[in-house]
Amino acid sequence: MKTVDIIERIEGEAHLKLEWRNSVVKDARIEFLNFRGFEYMLVGKPPLDALVYTPRVCGICGQAHLLSCVNALENLYKNANIDLEVPKKAKLIRELGLAIETLDSHIKWFYLFIMPDVVSLSPNDYKEYEPIKGQKWLAATKVASDIMRGLAIFGGQWPHTSYMLPGGVMCDPTLIDLATIENYIDQGITFFEKNLSGVSISEYLMFNNVEDINKLTADLKDFKDISFEYGLNNIGKSYNRFFVIADILGFKSGRIKQINAGKINFEKIKEHDDFSFDATASKQSSKKYTWAKTVNYDEMFFETGPMARALVGGRKFIKAIHKEYDDSAYTRVMSRMDEVAYLLQRCKKIIKSIDISEPSYIQPQVKLKDIPYSKARGVVEAARGSLMHEVEIEKGKIKSYNLITPTVWNLGPGSKTKPGTAQKAIIGSKSIQEATITLRSFDVCSVCTTH
Amino acid sequence: MRIKPKVLWFQGITCNGNTHSLLCANPSRMELFLNSFDLIYHPSLTTQTNLLDIINSDEKIDFLLIEGAISDDTKFFSILNHSVKDLLSKLVSKSTYIVSVGSCASYGGIHAKFELNDDITGVQNSLGKKLTSKLKHKVINLTGCPVHPEWILQTLFIVKSQGKIQLDEEHRPVDLYSTLTHHGCTRNEYFEWKVEPEHFGTKEGCLFYNQGCRGPMTKSSCNKILWNGVNSKTRLGMPCIGCTETDFPRANMLETNKNIGIPAEVPLGISKRAYLSITGVAKTFKISRLQDKLINYDE
Numbered sequence: 001m002k003t004v005d006i007i008e009r010i011e012g013e014a015h016l017k018l019e020w021r022n023s024v025v026k027d028a029r030i031e032f033l034n035f036r037g038f039e040y041m042l043v044g045k046p047p048l049d050a051l052v053y054t055p056r057v058c059g060i061c062g063q064a065h066l067l068s069c070v071n072a073l074e075n076l077y078k079n080a081n082i083d084l085e086v087p088k089k090a091k092l093i094r095e096l097g098l099a100i101e102t103l104d105s106h107i108k109w110f111y112l113f114i115m116p117d118v119v120s121l122s123p124n125d126y127k128e129y130e131p132i133k134g135q136k137w138l139a140a141t142k143v144a145s146d147i148m149r150g151l152a153i154f155g156g157q158w159p160h161t162s163y164m165l166p167g168g169v170m171c172d173p174t175l176i177d178l179a180t181i182e183n184y185i186d187q188g189i190t191f192f193e194k195n196l197s198g199v200s201i202s203e204y205l206m207f208n209n210v211e212d213i214n215k216l217t218a219d220l221k222d223f224k225d226i227s228f229e230y231g232l233n234n235i236g237k238s239y240n241r242f243f244v245i246a247d248i249l250g251f252k253s254g255r256i257k258q259i260n261a262g263k264i265n266f267e268k269i270k271e272h273d274d275f276s277f278d279a280t281a282s283k284q285s286s287k288k289y290t291w292a293k294t295v296n297y298d299e300m301f302f303e304t305g306p307m308a309r310a311l312v313g314g315r316k317f318i319k320a321i322h323k324e325y326d327d328s329a330y331t332r333v334m335s336r337m338d339e340v341a342y343l344l345q346r347c348k349k350i351i352k353s354i355d356i357s358e359p360s361y362i363q364p365q366v367k368l369k370d371i372p373y374s375k376a377r378g379v380v381e382a383a384r385g386s387l388m389h390e391v392e393i394e395k396g397k398i399k400s401y402n403l404i405t406p407t408v409w410n411l412g413p414g415s416k417t418k419p420g421t422a423q424k425a426i427i428g429s430k431s432i433q434e435a436t437i438t439l440r441s442f443d444v445c446s447v448c449t450t451h
Numbered sequence: 452m453r454i455k456p457k458v459l460w461f462q463g464i465t466c467n468g469n470t471h472s473l474l475c476a477n478p479s480r481m482e483l484f485l486n487s488f489d490l491i492y493h494p495s496l497t498t499q500t501n502l503l504d505i506i507n508s509d510e511k512i513d514f515l516l517i518e519g520a521i522s523d524d525t526k527f528f529s530i531l532n533h534s535v536k537d538l539l540s541k542l543v544s545k546s547t548y549i550v551s552v553g554s555c556a557s558y559g560g561i562h563a564k565f566e567l568n569d570d571i572t573g574v575q576n577s578l579g580k581k582l583t584s585k586l587k588h589k590v591i592n593l594t595g596c597p598v599h600p601e602w603i604l605q606t607l608f609i610v611k612s613q614g615k616i617q618l619d620e621e622h623r624p625v626d627l628y629s630t631l632t633h634h635g636c637t638r639n640e641y642f643e644w645k646v647e648p649e650h651f652g653t654k655e656g657c658l659f660y661n662q663g664c665r666g667p668m669t670k671s672s673c674n675k676i677l678w679n680g681v682n683s684k685t686r687l688g689m690p691c692i693g694c695t696e697t698d699f700p701r702a703n704m705l706e707t708n709k710n711i712g713i714p715a716e717v718p719l720g721i722s723k724r725a726y727l728s729i730t731g732v733a734k735t736f737k738i739s740r741l742q743d744k745l746i747n748y749d750e
Contacts (some may be wrong), residue, residue: 010495012467013530035527036464037565048705052692056561056596059468090652108474116498131498132490142478149679156687157678158475159468159597163689165705170651170688174746180681279527279567357748361652447466 010113012446014411018426018435025435028419028426030411030444035291037279038451042401047073047368047393050401051162054389057403058448059159060108063101063151064382065389065403067094070164071378072389073368077166080374082366089358090168093154095249096181096350098380099343100151101158102249103188104144105383106306106340110196110223111140114333114440118223121230121433126222136195136219143191150184153177166368168361178351185347192340196220204341208316210324213334220337227330236329236438238425239301242308243409245386246379249346251309253379255302261312266377268298269388271404275413291450294412294420295404303327303421304385304409305442307335315342327425329441336443369396382406384443407449410442452547453489456513456611459505460493460552461542463535464528464562464571465519468597469553470495476600477680484604487611488514503531506541514607515546520555520562521577522570536577543578543586548610550591551575552603557592557622558697575622588615592622594671596694601676602627621697623670631719632691633666635674636683642667645733646741651688654745658690660714663706665693667718 013034019027038057042050054069055062077084112131119126128136148158154171155161163170173181189201197204198217207215213224227233242256245264255262276293277284296302307327310318318335325331375392385406392399414420419427422442429435460470470493476484491512492500505512522528523536530538543549551574554560558573565571575583575590583590588610593602606624609616617625633639641648641657648656658664666674666685673683673691685691692704708715717726 012462013494033529034464036466036562037527037567040567041561041564046703049700049702052700052704053561056466056468059466059471059597062466062468112496131496132485138478138482138485141474141481145475145478145481145679148475149681152679152682154687156682156684156689157673159471160694161684161689162692162705163684163687165651168652172652172654172688174654175748357750359652361650363650 010440010444010446014444014446016426016435016439018429018432023430025427025429028423028435029289030292030413030422030439031290032292032411032446032450033290034446035277035279035450036447039401039403040279042398045398046396047076047391047398048165050391050398051165055160055162057451058445060105060445061101061382061384061448062159062161063097063155064380064387066162066164067098068378068380068382068387068389069391070094070166071380072376072391073166073378075376075378076368076371076374076391076393077364077366079376080371082364082371084166084364085362087168087359087362089354089356090360092350092354093169093171093173093360094164096347097151097155097164099249099347099350100147102383103340103343103347104148106336106343107140107144107147107191109383109443110333110337111137113443115219115223117437117440118226118232121437122226139191139195143188143195147184147188150181153181165361167364168359170361172360173354173356175356178354178356182348182351185344185351189344192344194218196337196340201341201344205345208320210320212317213321223333227333232333232437233325233328233330235429235434236332236425236441237326238303238421240327241300241302242311243297243302243304243386244308244312244381245304245388246381248381249343250313251381252313254312255297256308256311257300264297269295269404270299271295271408272415274416290413292412293408294414295408296415301414301418301421301424302409304406305332305336306339306385307332308385309381310335310338329425329438332441368393384445384448385409403451405448405451407442407445411444411449452513452611452614455487455489457511458488458490458514458516458607459512459542459546460490460496460516460518461502461539462494462530463517463519463521463539463556465553465555467495467518469518472597473600473603475679476604480601480604484607488607502538506538506545510545512542512546514548514550514610515542516550516552516603517556517574518552520559520571521574522568522572523577524568524570527565527568539574539577540582543582548588548591549574549586550593550603550606552593553598554594554596554694554699557594560596561700564700589618590622591616591618591624594621594623594628594695594697596699599672599676599678602672619670623695627672628670628695630670630672630675631667632669632671632673632685632695633718636666636685638685641741643733644736644738644741645730646738648688653688655741658685658688659707661707662690663692663704663708664690665696666691668716669693669696671695
């Protein structure tokens with residue numbers, strides 16, 4: 001067993017252990033050795049405090065956790081048969097927060113996390129991508145920081161704001177606020193056009209066949225060129241099954257298994273811990289090696305994230321790329337960057353739909369802590385994929401809280417008989433470099449994975 | 452000090468929120484920081500160095516920045532197969548200035564609420580008096596969940612030029628943590644005249660009375676140095692949750708704890724009697740400008 005001990009530049013830490021036969025990876029383990037116990041922390045806390053705790057699961061996708069949490073808390077009302085009204089304006093503002101955070105995450109991931117590995121494959125000079133010093137690295141952090149100002153206009157700050165709550169949002173934006181947010185989105189569009197794609201966003205959004213990739217002239221062209229030269233379009237293939245948990249931001253929930261698309265039955269989502277440590281055990285059994293749990297649907301592993309959203313939702317350009325290159329590392333990265341264009345125009349649309357004369361919040365008739373008992377789930381599509389929060393309350397306190405994060409879907413340790421999604425993608429790799437790039441194409445966020 | 456002091460960013464038990472907060476710094480300030488300091492290692496940003504090589508080298512670190520809480524337990528948390536405390540101690544022995552970046556590094560923060568591991572604490576506490584008394588400068592705590600990027604940059608720039616920075620009893624720079632979150636809040640007039648908002652989601656009213664705002668009891672520069680350069684939580688209508696104070700996270704953070712309708716805690720340093728007298732007087736006036744909506748948009 002050869003070990004790439006530490007995967008550098010991820011959120012947190014992961015170890016990749018590879019078993020080789022005839023210079024090919026025969027088995028792969030992704031070990032997450034850090035556990036912070038958010039689900040344990042939340043037990044006994046007042047229900048609304050979950051809005052403060054859960055964004056702090058992850059410094060990069062706190063809005064997704066906040067929205068998932070608020071959805072779960074609102075469903076507690078529904079499941080206790082108590083009417084709750086949420087203004088349309090509040091729902092739109094929440095989606096805007098999620099969309100802006102996802103944009104920030106996608107841009108930072110491409111430039112700070114995956115491109116340094118991708119350019120290292122090539123002997124050519126890609127100095128501009130060098131972390132900390134390179135102009136492209138600096139330009140990416142600049143635009144990410146600018147876009148986040150848009151979120152702070154209505155979220156107060158980022159990271160770690162809790163401006164959503166059952167019944168609506170805490171802010172009440174003015175017309176100037178909306179115009180300012182749109183200005184920041186426009187800066188994002190300029191970045192997409194000049195730095196990322198090299199074509200206008202309207203032209204880009206018309207792309208619908210695999211040859212359109214050759215129209216790219218900017219940084220995505222660098223990615224494409226290196227990908228084809230080093231075969232990223234042939235590596236990193238997994239089950240080719242996709243899962244989207246939430247109807248949000250225009251994404252459609254559903255799943256694709258080979259060619260059959262279907263609706264989701266939540267009862268078929270099951271978490272397993274065959275290989276996962278037990279927090280309350282004093283001694284772990286020898287087959288346990290990671291804090292990550294694993295999750296499957298109808299006993300099958302699915303990939304979640306931008307590629308799943310593009311395919312389940314039927315975005316033409318990514319469908320064409322996927323048809324040609326399957327669920328390869330190349331398709332995975334292109335899907336995530338394609339979502340940048342999709343979300344930028346979606347943000348513009350959301351801003352235009354906000355009616356500022358509506359209320360931002362309608363006070364629930366009953367306080368959450370006065371509901372004797374209820375149980376509910378909340379789902380959302382986070383930057384890395386499907387996120388679910390499940391909460392149970394009793395006598396004014398949280399009785400249980402369970403998180404199933406996107407990275408559990410993608411990076412979990414698999415079942416006794418089948419490898420997990422990323423494991424399967426790594427098995428068959430011919431070099432450590434290939435295995436690590438494949439792993440990175442899923443975006444390894446250890447903080448979310450183990451929470 | 453070197454012309455370009457060496458900075459090492461170490462992560463303990465964290466959500467990486469302070470890293471992402473730093474990345475939200477004003478871009479030209481960020482560039483100035485990167486030109487003025489030599490960021491030799493950050494686990495999720497740099498590529499040329501690795502932590503164990505640095506630890507095993509003779510290289511001295513000018514500023515050791517720590518994000519996240521510390522623990523000596525390895526059952527729940529380890530980094531590079533070491534405990535967080537073990538690596539921290541090794542790094543501290545090579546470093547001149549120690550800066551806890553965020554509430555978790557300062558005193559354990561939210562991570563200390565994970566009770567199955569009862570060993571989670573902040574940098575100062577973990578190192579202990581014996582070690583910290585030998586340091587050239589006291590451990591600097593930059594509390595906040597997360598910390599504002601400017602607070603990091605300003606602290607580093609002050610120490611770089613002055614060699615030291617004055618700290619309060621919680622080891623926080625007095626320049627950043629002497630004022631209250633309340634100072635500079637655009638809702639201050641509503642506080643003066645004791646005008647409560649009807650509920651969440653309004654431009655009007657002070658959040659101290661019902662929504663649990665800790666602004667008048669919390670030391671921070673949140674309304675002085677705006678977040679992401681544009682806003683603050685209290686300005687938009689989210690109560691301050693007191694994340695720069697060592698009792699964060701408390702219970703019931705989004706509602707005011709009251710006794711017979713009166714906030715159980717009154718603004719810092721104000722006697723209850725003084726507070727109640729002023730409140731009683733202010734409440735007798737119904738000032739229509741403050742009772743009305745600020746802006747009435749046509750439907």
